[in-house]
Amino acid sequence: MFGSKVLLKLMTRFFRGLRHRRRNRYPLVVPRRRHRWFKWLTPGLFVKRWLLLSVGGVLLVGLGTLITLKLTPIFYTVQLLGATLRVITSVIPNFVSGPLAILCGLLLILWGQTRTLGAMSNVLMPGNEEDLVDVLYAQRRLSRGPKIVVLGGGTGLSNLLRGLKHYSSNITAIVTVADDGGSSGRLRREIGVLPPGDIRSCLAALADEEKLLTELFQYRFRAGNGLVGHSFGNLFLTAMNEITGDLEQAIAASSKVLAVRGQVLPSTLSDVRLWVELSDGRRIEGESNIADARGRIVQIGCSPVDPPALPRALKAIQEADYIIIGPGSLYTSIIPNLLVPDIVNAIAEQAVPRIYVCNIMTEPGETDNFAVSDHIRALDQACRRPLFDAVLVQKKPPSLHVTAHYAKEGSVPVELDREAILESGRRIVIANVMEENLNGTIRHHPYRLARMLLRWYSRAK
Missing domain, CATH: 3.40.50.10680 (CofD-like domains)
Known part of the structure; x- marks a missing residue:
């Protein structure tokens, strides 16, 4: 009973921690926050090209619609736009109204993109204070x-x-997979699985939430029939081995759950x-x-x-x-x-x-x-x-x-x-x-x- 309570407490703490990722998750590869807007200009993020492609698509849709309507709206649209501009420039000089319009347009674009990216970040990374560009920058750099x-x-x-x-x-x-002592050895003898100890340590080291996972995976039960001396990570991998059918699949499934960077193989x-x-x-x-x-x-x-x-x-x-x-x-x-x-x-x-x-x-x-x-x-x-x-x-x-x-x-x-x-x-x-x-x-x-x-x-x- 005591072992089950400890296990439940550890799992609750683990999943709560995953919802609150630390800001220093990428300490060696993330640029400073104050250069946020310049980060989007960094080559290799694969974001700018798709945004420009989307803008081009919107313009083509509008143009195609006008052409479908036999070009008549284009003439009236140009005429209306010209009359509007003449009125504006007669009230506000063009050397003021032009830059002002450009500035307003840029502000609207930035505002719209900020809100769009913020909404995407809330969906993809709930509870995370990192900028989406920081995560993209880090992942692209690591993937290269x-x-x-x-x-x-x-x-x-x-x-x-x-x-x-x-x-x-x-x-x-x-x-x-030659370990035959401690918790790994017991599981090897009693259940017939390959020793998971070293694999457990490597998975924890490569996980995004390394500190929390290391503490969780290395935790050894001090009470409970059959639990004493076993580490949580070894039991986790053993259970995954039973579910997936072999250790290779168990490690692959565990890697997805733990957001592991890279792979661990026996x-x-x-x-x-x-x-x-x-x-x-x-x-x-x-x-x-x-x-x-x-x-x-x-x-x-x-x-x-x-x-x-x-x-x-x-x-x-x-x-x-x-x-x-x-x-x-x-x-x-x-x-x-x-x-x-x-x-x-x-x-x-x-x-x-x-x-x-x-x-x-x-x-x-x-x-x-x-x-x-x-x-x-x-x-x-x-x-x-x-x-x-x-x-x-x-x-x-x-x-x-x-x-x-x-x-x-x-x-x-x-x-x-x-x-x-x-x-x-x-x-x-x-x-x-x-x-x-x-x-x-x-x-x-x-x-x-x-x-x-x-x-x-x-x-x-």
Whole structure:
């Protein structure tokens, strides 16, 4: 009963929030409000041409009507117009009446267009204070952005998507479905669905109402039989999966409901289970058990072997202008996508900029004592070929407070070994894209990372 009340409260808050969209929805692409009228002159809005076409149509209708009536009304109309103008100019000089008529006409046009656009805005965007031209400008600019494919999973991928969506709406996030722990693992075992956790995070990151949706989708129930530990987003996707019949359709339907910019796709629809072999000879099965094994990974694979790729994921890669791998857990978020041979082959065949975003810190149980070149070597080994041209590395090291916090968990900053990286044939992109939190944790800053990646793309393409 308590769980149902919480669920109802969250849904009420969610739909109420959708009716009151924030003004900063397009913070990086919307021009300033005081230039509102000049915005309509911006090329590419596809509005001015249709307004002019409509005006031309009205004039043609009037002309056609007069012609149909055997031209007689044209003569009388011209005569009446000429007499009226002579009376007006005799009272008010033409150098005053002419500009005054022009000014009145322009004011009437502006007033009419303002009211028309205002009515359209109230219908299309009820409760939204943004100008329609701002929304059109932002959407047109985003739609002209590069076609970006990002591979990964976990917090790293959703964090990057949160920044990229302000530069392009042509984003495809290809996500691993190898998770078998937590809420996703329970749903996978009890209901038989593919784990929705990473997909949930990416959908929330790409949604227009990101803050509200993230809070809603990440909410975990603390009471209720069978609800404890489950996140709302996982249950939402599971329900959509049952309604639509498969995860791909469930994600597509959810994307429409959440107004997602871009698309989120699983790398495969197969029920993939990870396994690794450690340097001490142990074989560990299950994504959630790999980090707990605390050993050096020498080989990684999955069962079933060579799972088929999702056709839409392959199509997105083939049409991509830019491919980004990472950031995220190397062996449990990134490499699982690359265990799908069709995806590796599709990426290798693309002659577009391809970059790997390296983690800032090592991960205990996965990348202990790894340098940047070790990450590259692990990816090359899993793919059996070089798959990217450059690697992005954090420039400034974390503060002493942060390193001390991570040292307690056995994590240290990833070492930048330049010579080994250059020997692998990769270019090095160094930038300050790190954000330190008050609790001593760090992450890639969404906007700085996205801005740096787009800047490198513009130079590399």
